Amino acid sequence: MSSATDTMSTPHLRVSAEKSQQDLPNGETLGRAPPPKSSIEDKFFWTYTEEPHRSRRQAIIKAHPEVTKLCGPEPLTKYVVLGVVSLQITCAYLLRNNSMLSWPFLVTAYLIGATANQNLFLAIHEISHNLAFRSPMANRLLAIFANLPIGIPYSAAFRPYHLTHHKSIGVTGLDTDLPTALEALFLDSLLGKAFFCTFQILFYALRPMFIYSPPFTPIHLLNLVVQLSFDYALVRLTGSYQPLFYLITSSFLAGSLHPCAGHFIAEHYFFSNVKKGGTESIRDLKTSNGKKNPIPNLPPPETYSYYGPLNILTYNVGLHNEHHDFPAVPWTKLPTLHRIASEFYETLPCHRSWTWVIWTFITDSDAGMWCRVKRSEGGRVVGGGTKTSGRGGEGISAASVKPEEEGEDGWKESEIQN
Ligand SMILES: [Zn+2]
Numbered sequence: 001m002s003s004a005t006d007t008m009s010t011p012h013l014r015v016s017a018e019k020s021q022q023d024l025p026n027g028e029t030l031g032r033a034p035p036p037k038s039s040i041e042d043k044f045f046w047t048y049t050e051e052p053h054r055s056r057r058q059a060i061i062k063a064h065p066e067v068t069k070l071c072g073p074e075p076l077t078k079y080v081v082l083g084v085v086s087l088q089i090t091c092a093y094l095l096r097n098n099s100m101l102s103w104p105f106l107v108t109a110y111l112i113g114a115t116a117n118q119n120l121f122l123a124i125h126e127i128s129h130n131l132a133f134r135s136p137m138a139n140r141l142l143a144i145f146a147n148l149p150i151g152i153p154y155s156a157a158f159r160p161y162h163l164t165h166h167k168s169i170g171v172t173g174l175d176t177d178l179p180t181a182l183e184a185l186f187l188d189s190l191l192g193k194a195f196f197c198t199f200q201i202l203f204y205a206l207r208p209m210f211i212y213s214p215p216f217t218p219i220h221l222l223n224l225v226v227q228l229s230f231d232y233a234l235v236r237l238t239g240s241y242q243p244l245f246y247l248i249t250s251s252f253l254a255g256s257l258h259p260c261a262g263h264f265i266a267e268h269y270f271f272s273n274v275k276k277g278g279t280e281s282i283r284d285l286k287t288s289n290g291k292k293n294p295i296p297n298l299p300p301p302e303t304y305s306y307y308g309p310l311n312i313l314t315y316n317v318g319l320h321n322e323h324h325d326f327p328a329v330p331w332t333k334l335p336t337l338h339r340i341a342s343e344f345y346e347t348l349p350c351h352r353s354w355t356w357v358i359w360t361f362i363t364d365s366d367a368g369m370w371c372r373v374k375r376s377e378g379g380r381v382v383g384g385g386t387k388t389s390g391r392g393g394e395g396i397s398a399a400s401v402k403p404e405e406e407g408e409d410g411w412k413e414s415e416i417q418n
Protein backbone atom coordinates (compact mmCIF):
# COMPACT_ATOMS: atom_id res chain seq x y z
CA MET A 1 0.00 0.00 0.00
CA SER A 2 1.27 3.42 -0.85
CA SER A 3 1.41 5.73 2.12
CA ALA A 4 1.19 9.50 2.04
CA THR A 5 4.91 9.65 2.70
CA ASP A 6 5.68 7.51 -0.35
CA THR A 7 3.71 9.75 -2.64
CA MET A 8 5.31 12.86 -1.22
CA SER A 9 8.77 11.75 -2.26
CA THR A 10 9.96 12.40 -5.76
CA PRO A 11 9.77 9.17 -7.70
CA HIS A 12 11.66 8.72 -10.95
CA LEU A 13 10.82 5.49 -12.66
CA ARG A 14 11.35 4.17 -16.14
CA VAL A 15 8.26 3.61 -18.22
CA SER A 16 8.66 0.08 -19.40
CA ALA A 17 8.73 -2.96 -17.19
CA GLU A 18 11.98 -4.28 -18.61
CA LYS A 19 13.81 -1.01 -18.00
CA SER A 20 12.56 -0.73 -14.42
CA GLN A 21 13.63 -4.23 -13.61
CA GLN A 22 17.15 -3.44 -14.81
CA ASP A 23 17.31 -0.24 -12.79
CA LEU A 24 16.79 -1.89 -9.45
CA PRO A 25 19.52 -3.82 -7.71
CA ASN A 26 17.17 -6.51 -6.41
CA GLY A 27 15.17 -6.74 -9.62
CA GLU A 28 11.97 -5.59 -7.95
CA THR A 29 9.75 -2.64 -8.80
CA LEU A 30 7.83 -1.17 -5.94
CA GLY A 31 4.09 -1.15 -6.53
CA ARG A 32 4.31 -2.59 -10.01
CA ALA A 33 1.86 -5.24 -11.12
CA PRO A 34 2.04 -7.27 -14.34
CA PRO A 35 -0.18 -5.90 -17.16
CA PRO A 36 -3.42 -7.79 -17.90
CA LYS A 37 -3.18 -10.36 -20.72
CA SER A 38 -3.49 -8.63 -24.07
CA SER A 39 -2.27 -9.08 -27.61
CA ILE A 40 -0.70 -5.60 -27.42
CA GLU A 41 2.69 -5.09 -25.77
CA ASP A 42 1.54 -3.04 -22.81
CA LYS A 43 3.85 -0.35 -21.45
CA PHE A 44 1.55 1.37 -18.95
CA PHE A 45 2.68 1.38 -15.32
CA TRP A 46 0.31 -1.23 -13.90
CA THR A 47 0.02 -1.11 -10.13
CA TYR A 48 -1.85 -2.89 -7.37
CA THR A 49 -1.34 -0.06 -4.89
CA GLU A 50 -4.22 2.08 -3.66
CA GLU A 51 -4.72 5.49 -5.26
CA PRO A 52 -2.76 8.13 -3.31
CA HIS A 53 -5.44 10.77 -2.75
CA ARG A 54 -7.49 8.98 -0.12
CA SER A 55 -4.55 8.28 2.16
CA ARG A 56 -3.15 11.81 1.74
CA ARG A 57 -6.59 13.31 2.45
CA GLN A 58 -6.79 11.32 5.69
CA ALA A 59 -3.25 12.32 6.69
CA ILE A 60 -3.96 16.01 5.97
CA ILE A 61 -7.23 15.99 7.92
CA LYS A 62 -5.38 14.40 10.83
CA ALA A 63 -2.59 16.99 10.73
CA HIS A 64 -4.81 20.01 9.91
CA PRO A 65 -8.46 19.33 10.85
CA GLU A 66 -9.36 22.92 9.92
CA VAL A 67 -9.06 22.12 6.18
CA THR A 68 -12.55 20.57 6.23
CA LYS A 69 -13.91 24.10 6.82
CA LEU A 70 -12.73 25.03 3.31
CA CYS A 71 -15.35 22.69 1.77
CA GLY A 72 -18.58 24.06 0.30
CA PRO A 73 -20.00 26.17 -2.54
CA GLU A 74 -18.29 29.32 -3.79
CA PRO A 75 -20.80 32.14 -4.51
CA LEU A 76 -18.38 33.90 -6.91
CA THR A 77 -18.57 31.08 -9.49
CA LYS A 78 -21.99 32.01 -10.93
CA TYR A 79 -20.85 35.60 -11.58
CA VAL A 80 -17.67 34.48 -13.35
CA VAL A 81 -19.80 32.12 -15.48
CA LEU A 82 -22.22 34.94 -16.32
CA GLY A 83 -19.32 37.21 -17.32
CA VAL A 84 -17.58 34.65 -19.55
CA VAL A 85 -20.82 33.48 -21.23
CA SER A 86 -21.65 37.15 -21.98
CA LEU A 87 -18.14 37.77 -23.34
CA GLN A 88 -18.37 34.80 -25.72
CA ILE A 89 -21.86 35.69 -26.98
CA THR A 90 -20.67 39.27 -27.58
CA CYS A 91 -17.61 38.08 -29.57
CA ALA A 92 -19.78 35.64 -31.55
CA TYR A 93 -22.22 38.43 -32.41
CA LEU A 94 -19.48 40.89 -33.42
CA LEU A 95 -17.92 38.31 -35.74
CA ARG A 96 -21.20 37.58 -37.56
CA ASN A 97 -19.94 39.15 -40.78
CA ASN A 98 -16.38 37.73 -40.68
CA SER A 99 -15.53 34.61 -42.61
CA MET A 100 -14.06 31.67 -40.69
CA LEU A 101 -10.73 32.09 -42.46
CA SER A 102 -10.36 35.81 -41.79
CA TRP A 103 -7.70 37.06 -39.33
CA PRO A 104 -10.15 38.76 -36.91
CA PHE A 105 -12.12 35.50 -36.66
CA LEU A 106 -9.10 33.22 -36.13
CA VAL A 107 -7.15 35.52 -33.78
CA THR A 108 -10.24 36.17 -31.63
CA ALA A 109 -11.11 32.47 -31.60
CA TYR A 110 -7.60 31.51 -30.43
CA LEU A 111 -6.85 34.31 -27.97
CA ILE A 112 -10.27 35.01 -26.48
CA GLY A 113 -12.57 32.18 -27.63
CA ALA A 114 -10.37 29.22 -26.73
CA THR A 115 -9.38 30.73 -23.39
CA ALA A 116 -13.00 31.59 -22.56
CA ASN A 117 -14.30 28.14 -23.55
CA GLN A 118 -11.53 26.36 -21.61
CA ASN A 119 -12.61 28.53 -18.67
CA LEU A 120 -16.20 27.33 -19.23
CA PHE A 121 -15.10 23.66 -19.46
CA LEU A 122 -13.54 24.18 -16.05
CA ALA A 123 -16.55 26.08 -14.71
CA ILE A 124 -18.61 23.02 -15.65
CA HIS A 125 -16.01 20.87 -13.89
CA GLU A 126 -16.32 22.98 -10.74
CA ILE A 127 -20.13 22.96 -10.92
CA SER A 128 -20.14 19.16 -11.46
CA HIS A 129 -18.73 18.89 -7.95
CA ASN A 130 -21.74 20.90 -6.62
CA LEU A 131 -19.47 23.82 -5.84
CA ALA A 132 -21.50 26.77 -7.19
CA PHE A 133 -24.74 26.33 -5.21
CA ARG A 134 -25.90 24.15 -2.35
CA SER A 135 -28.82 22.83 -4.39
CA PRO A 136 -27.77 20.06 -6.79
CA MET A 137 -30.48 21.13 -9.28
CA ALA A 138 -29.22 24.73 -9.28
CA ASN A 139 -25.74 23.38 -10.08
CA ARG A 140 -27.10 21.24 -12.96
CA LEU A 141 -28.91 24.28 -14.42
CA LEU A 142 -25.89 26.58 -14.09
CA ALA A 143 -23.78 23.95 -15.88
CA ILE A 144 -26.29 23.89 -18.76
CA PHE A 145 -26.05 27.70 -18.92
CA ALA A 146 -22.22 27.62 -18.84
CA ASN A 147 -22.43 25.11 -21.71
CA LEU A 148 -24.11 27.61 -24.09
CA PRO A 149 -20.95 29.13 -25.69
CA ILE A 150 -19.41 25.65 -26.08
CA GLY A 151 -21.90 25.05 -28.90
CA ILE A 152 -22.31 21.31 -28.27
CA PRO A 153 -24.26 19.77 -25.36
CA TYR A 154 -21.71 18.41 -22.92
CA SER A 155 -22.25 19.40 -19.28
CA ALA A 156 -24.70 16.60 -18.38
CA ALA A 157 -22.61 13.90 -20.07
CA PHE A 158 -19.38 15.12 -18.47
CA ARG A 159 -20.50 14.84 -14.84
CA PRO A 160 -20.92 11.09 -14.25
CA TYR A 161 -17.72 10.33 -16.16
CA HIS A 162 -15.81 12.92 -14.18
CA LEU A 163 -17.10 11.83 -10.77
CA THR A 164 -16.17 8.27 -11.74
CA HIS A 165 -12.67 9.55 -12.67
CA HIS A 166 -12.40 10.71 -9.03
CA LYS A 167 -13.74 7.51 -7.51
CA SER A 168 -11.77 5.25 -9.85
CA ILE A 169 -8.57 7.06 -10.67
CA GLY A 170 -6.33 4.92 -12.85
CA VAL A 171 -8.82 2.05 -13.01
CA THR A 172 -8.94 0.72 -16.52
CA GLY A 173 -12.45 0.56 -17.99
CA LEU A 174 -13.76 3.16 -15.50
CA ASP A 175 -11.43 6.17 -15.59
CA THR A 176 -12.08 7.59 -19.06
CA ASP A 177 -9.19 10.04 -18.67
CA LEU A 178 -6.88 7.08 -19.34
CA PRO A 179 -5.82 6.39 -22.91
CA THR A 180 -6.55 2.86 -24.07
CA ALA A 181 -3.71 0.57 -25.13
CA LEU A 182 -4.85 0.95 -28.75
CA GLU A 183 -4.53 4.74 -28.60
CA ALA A 184 -1.13 4.46 -26.90
CA LEU A 185 0.05 1.98 -29.53
CA PHE A 186 -1.04 4.04 -32.55
CA LEU A 187 0.05 7.40 -31.13
CA ASP A 188 3.42 6.26 -29.81
CA SER A 189 5.54 8.61 -31.96
CA LEU A 190 6.30 12.28 -32.31
CA LEU A 191 3.70 12.66 -35.06
CA GLY A 192 1.18 10.54 -33.18
CA LYS A 193 1.58 12.63 -30.04
CA ALA A 194 1.35 15.87 -32.06
CA PHE A 195 -1.89 14.53 -33.59
CA PHE A 196 -3.22 13.65 -30.13
CA CYS A 197 -2.42 17.12 -28.74
CA THR A 198 -3.99 18.86 -31.74
CA PHE A 199 -7.23 16.86 -31.60
CA GLN A 200 -7.29 16.23 -27.84
CA ILE A 201 -10.81 17.53 -27.46
CA LEU A 202 -12.12 14.80 -29.79
CA PHE A 203 -10.36 12.09 -27.79
CA TYR A 204 -11.93 13.39 -24.56
CA ALA A 205 -15.35 13.68 -26.21
CA LEU A 206 -15.38 10.32 -27.98
CA ARG A 207 -13.31 7.97 -25.80
CA PRO A 208 -15.86 7.69 -22.93
CA MET A 209 -18.52 6.37 -25.33
CA PHE A 210 -16.31 3.37 -26.05
CA ILE A 211 -15.70 2.63 -22.36
CA TYR A 212 -19.14 2.61 -20.66
CA SER A 213 -22.51 4.39 -20.89
CA PRO A 214 -24.06 6.23 -17.96
CA PRO A 215 -27.89 6.40 -18.09
CA PHE A 216 -29.54 9.15 -20.16
CA THR A 217 -31.35 11.32 -17.60
CA PRO A 218 -33.85 14.23 -17.86
CA ILE A 219 -30.84 16.54 -17.24
CA HIS A 220 -29.17 15.13 -20.37
CA LEU A 221 -32.38 15.83 -22.31
CA LEU A 222 -32.63 19.37 -20.93
CA ASN A 223 -28.97 20.02 -21.78
CA LEU A 224 -29.59 18.80 -25.34
CA VAL A 225 -32.82 20.78 -25.89
CA VAL A 226 -31.47 24.03 -24.36
CA GLN A 227 -28.23 23.82 -26.36
CA LEU A 228 -29.87 23.07 -29.71
CA SER A 229 -32.45 25.84 -29.13
CA PHE A 230 -29.66 28.29 -28.27
CA ASP A 231 -27.66 27.35 -31.39
CA TYR A 232 -30.77 27.67 -33.56
CA ALA A 233 -31.70 31.05 -32.03
CA LEU A 234 -28.13 32.34 -32.48
CA VAL A 235 -28.18 31.52 -36.20
CA ARG A 236 -31.72 32.89 -36.70
CA LEU A 237 -31.25 36.12 -34.73
CA THR A 238 -27.89 37.06 -36.27
CA GLY A 239 -28.85 35.84 -39.74
CA SER A 240 -25.47 34.11 -40.04
CA TYR A 241 -23.78 30.79 -39.24
CA GLN A 242 -20.51 32.55 -38.33
CA PRO A 243 -21.37 33.12 -34.62
CA LEU A 244 -22.07 29.40 -34.17
CA PHE A 245 -18.88 28.50 -36.09
CA TYR A 246 -16.98 30.91 -33.83
CA LEU A 247 -18.22 29.14 -30.69
CA ILE A 248 -17.45 25.65 -32.02
CA THR A 249 -14.00 26.77 -33.27
CA SER A 250 -13.34 28.22 -29.81
CA SER A 251 -14.18 24.85 -28.22
CA PHE A 252 -11.94 23.00 -30.67
CA LEU A 253 -8.99 25.36 -30.06
CA ALA A 254 -9.54 25.19 -26.28
CA GLY A 255 -8.65 21.51 -26.49
CA SER A 256 -5.91 21.79 -29.11
CA LEU A 257 -2.44 23.37 -29.24
CA HIS A 258 -3.28 26.08 -26.72
CA PRO A 259 -1.39 26.78 -23.47
CA CYS A 260 -4.53 26.24 -21.35
CA ALA A 261 -5.08 22.81 -22.97
CA GLY A 262 -1.82 21.72 -21.32
CA HIS A 263 -3.80 20.96 -18.16
CA PHE A 264 -5.36 17.85 -19.77
CA ILE A 265 -1.91 16.28 -20.11
CA ALA A 266 -0.30 17.85 -17.04
CA GLU A 267 -2.83 16.36 -14.61
CA HIS A 268 -2.19 12.63 -14.86
CA TYR A 269 0.54 11.72 -17.39
CA PHE A 270 3.81 11.09 -15.56
CA PHE A 271 6.94 12.96 -16.57
CA SER A 272 9.39 11.09 -14.34
CA ASN A 273 11.60 10.00 -17.23
CA VAL A 274 11.93 13.11 -19.37
CA LYS A 275 15.47 13.98 -20.39
CA LYS A 276 15.45 17.59 -19.22
CA GLY A 277 14.01 18.34 -15.78
CA GLY A 278 10.94 20.44 -15.34
CA THR A 279 8.84 18.72 -12.70
CA GLU A 280 11.00 19.22 -9.61
CA SER A 281 9.02 19.75 -6.42
CA ILE A 282 8.82 23.21 -4.87
CA ARG A 283 10.99 21.93 -2.00
CA ASP A 284 13.63 20.50 -4.38
CA LEU A 285 13.79 23.86 -6.12
CA LYS A 286 14.24 25.65 -2.80
CA THR A 287 16.81 23.31 -1.30
CA SER A 288 18.89 21.78 -4.05
CA ASN A 289 18.88 24.17 -6.98
CA GLY A 290 16.35 22.11 -8.87
CA LYS A 291 18.24 18.82 -8.79
CA LYS A 292 16.01 15.79 -9.01
CA ASN A 293 15.78 13.51 -6.02
CA PRO A 294 16.95 10.23 -7.56
CA ILE A 295 14.77 7.62 -5.85
CA PRO A 296 14.53 4.92 -8.51
CA ASN A 297 12.13 2.40 -7.06
CA LEU A 298 9.00 4.33 -6.19
CA PRO A 299 5.98 4.16 -8.49
CA PRO A 300 5.59 7.25 -10.70
CA PRO A 301 3.22 9.91 -9.37
CA GLU A 302 -0.22 9.67 -10.97
CA THR A 303 -1.29 13.26 -10.37
CA TYR A 304 0.75 16.44 -10.84
CA SER A 305 -0.16 19.95 -9.80
CA TYR A 306 0.71 22.98 -11.92
CA TYR A 307 1.60 26.17 -10.06
CA GLY A 308 1.74 28.75 -12.87
CA PRO A 309 -0.12 31.94 -13.78
CA LEU A 310 -2.73 30.31 -16.05
CA ASN A 311 -4.52 29.02 -12.94
CA ILE A 312 -6.16 32.46 -12.81
CA LEU A 313 -7.98 31.72 -16.07
CA THR A 314 -8.83 28.10 -15.26
CA TYR A 315 -10.47 27.91 -11.82
CA ASN A 316 -7.16 26.79 -10.28
CA VAL A 317 -7.48 23.41 -12.01
CA GLY A 318 -3.68 23.30 -11.90
CA LEU A 319 -3.88 22.54 -8.19
CA HIS A 320 -4.87 19.04 -9.20
CA ASN A 321 -3.36 17.04 -6.35
CA GLU A 322 -5.16 19.39 -3.98
CA HIS A 323 -8.40 18.96 -6.00
CA HIS A 324 -8.25 15.15 -6.02
CA ASP A 325 -7.44 15.10 -2.30
CA PHE A 326 -10.37 17.42 -1.51
CA PRO A 327 -12.89 17.61 -4.39
CA ALA A 328 -15.33 19.47 -2.10
CA VAL A 329 -12.97 22.43 -1.73
CA PRO A 330 -13.90 25.13 -4.31
CA TRP A 331 -11.39 26.73 -6.66
CA THR A 332 -11.02 29.91 -4.59
CA LYS A 333 -9.89 27.94 -1.52
CA LEU A 334 -7.45 25.49 -3.14
CA PRO A 335 -4.46 27.87 -2.63
CA THR A 336 -5.39 28.09 1.08
CA LEU A 337 -5.52 24.29 1.28
CA HIS A 338 -2.08 24.18 -0.36
CA ARG A 339 -0.73 26.71 2.14
CA ILE A 340 -2.15 24.96 5.21
CA ALA A 341 -0.90 21.54 4.09
CA SER A 342 2.27 22.79 2.38
CA GLU A 343 4.44 20.04 3.90
CA PHE A 344 2.35 17.50 1.93
CA TYR A 345 2.32 19.39 -1.37
CA GLU A 346 5.69 21.09 -1.64
CA THR A 347 7.53 17.77 -1.77
CA LEU A 348 5.56 16.46 -4.77
CA PRO A 349 6.87 16.83 -8.32
CA CYS A 350 4.88 19.52 -10.11
CA HIS A 351 4.63 21.52 -13.32
CA ARG A 352 5.34 25.19 -13.78
CA SER A 353 4.36 25.62 -17.44
CA TRP A 354 1.54 24.01 -19.44
CA THR A 355 3.29 25.02 -22.67
CA TRP A 356 6.38 23.08 -21.48
CA VAL A 357 4.09 20.14 -20.75
CA ILE A 358 2.68 20.03 -24.30
CA TRP A 359 6.10 20.58 -25.91
CA THR A 360 7.85 17.96 -23.79
CA PHE A 361 4.99 15.46 -24.13
CA ILE A 362 5.32 15.65 -27.93
CA THR A 363 9.07 15.95 -28.37
CA ASP A 364 10.59 13.84 -25.57
CA SER A 365 10.63 10.17 -26.47
CA ASP A 366 10.47 9.28 -22.76
CA ALA A 367 7.12 11.05 -22.35
CA GLY A 368 3.93 9.96 -24.05
CA MET A 369 0.70 8.03 -24.10
CA TRP A 370 2.11 5.06 -22.15
CA CYS A 371 3.10 7.29 -19.20
CA ARG A 372 0.06 6.49 -17.09
CA VAL A 373 -0.43 4.57 -13.88
CA LYS A 374 -3.17 1.95 -14.28
CA ARG A 375 -5.02 -0.48 -12.01
CA SER A 376 -7.04 -3.44 -13.14
CA GLU A 377 -9.26 -3.53 -10.05
CA GLY A 378 -11.12 -1.25 -7.68
CA GLY A 379 -13.08 1.96 -8.12
CA ARG A 380 -16.73 2.30 -8.95
CA VAL A 381 -19.10 3.99 -11.37
CA VAL A 382 -20.78 7.12 -9.97
CA GLY A 383 -24.31 7.75 -11.22
CA GLY A 384 -24.91 4.22 -12.54
CA GLY A 385 -23.92 2.96 -15.96
CA THR A 386 -23.60 -0.02 -18.19
CA LYS A 387 -20.20 -1.35 -19.03
CA THR A 388 -19.81 -1.93 -22.75
CA SER A 389 -16.12 -2.55 -22.66
CA GLY A 390 -13.64 -5.01 -23.97
CA ARG A 391 -12.75 -2.52 -26.69
CA GLY A 392 -9.22 -1.26 -26.47
CA GLY A 393 -8.09 -4.61 -25.14
CA GLU A 394 -8.55 -3.54 -21.54
CA GLY A 395 -11.95 -4.70 -20.40
CA ILE A 396 -12.33 -5.47 -16.74
CA SER A 397 -14.69 -8.03 -15.34
CA ALA A 398 -18.27 -6.89 -14.79
CA ALA A 399 -18.02 -8.13 -11.20
CA SER A 400 -15.56 -5.39 -10.34
CA VAL A 401 -17.92 -2.64 -11.53
CA LYS A 402 -20.14 -1.57 -8.66
CA PRO A 403 -22.60 1.11 -9.80
CA GLU A 404 -23.34 3.62 -7.09
CA GLU A 405 -26.03 6.25 -7.08
CA GLU A 406 -24.53 9.47 -5.92
CA GLY A 407 -26.10 11.36 -3.02
CA GLU A 408 -27.80 14.50 -4.33
CA ASP A 409 -28.28 16.44 -1.13
CA GLY A 410 -25.43 18.93 -1.38
CA TRP A 411 -22.14 18.78 0.44
CA LYS A 412 -21.70 17.16 3.81
CA GLU A 413 -18.48 16.30 5.52
CA SER A 414 -18.94 12.68 4.49
CA GLU A 415 -18.93 13.80 0.86
CA ILE A 416 -15.42 15.21 1.02
CA GLN A 417 -14.34 12.12 -0.88
CA ASN A 418 -16.55 12.70 -3.92
ZN1 LIG B 1 -8.04 14.39 -12.49
Ligand SMILES: [Zn+2]
Nearest residue numbers: 125162323327
Ligand atom coordinates in the same frame (compact mmCIF):
# COMPACT_ATOMS: atom_id res chain seq x y z
ZN1 LIG C 1 -12.82 17.04 -10.40
